[in-house]
Amino acid sequence: MSKSIMKIHHLTSVCSLVFSPCLSHPLQAVVGLDNGSIYCWDLQMGQRGQLGRLPVAHAGPILALDWCNTPGSSNVGDTIGADRSWIVSGGLDHTVKVWDLTTSGMSVHIAHQPTYTLHPSFFVC
């Protein structure tokens, strides 16, 4: 591991973070912000490594994140064989949302609407 440190600056607090479960891209990460936005980063590229974002994922701080992967199971259009991933986010707005995420090589595409939205009685942390 080199000693270099990459900094990524957000204009608001980072409340949650999850690294990619994909062994070929271990330095990709998704962060959940105080203001309800989700950003996906390639940490090796620092501030230039933004891979995708959801400006309005939640109506409040995102306190919980998970990222799971089903290798090679996507068959959407021309991305046959691409990894199919899910981002699960939960927060202070009393929702849990499941987002479809397609990774193909270095590119990441996050669906702009959640595939599922759950409405638990309490906020999620």
Ligand SMILES: *[C@@H]1O[C@H](CO)[C@@H](O)[C@H](O)[C@H]1NC(C)=O
């Ligand atoms: C949340 O903050 C980020 C800055 O890090 C900004 O880009 C984004 O648009 C903001 N989202 C909302 C919903 O205001």
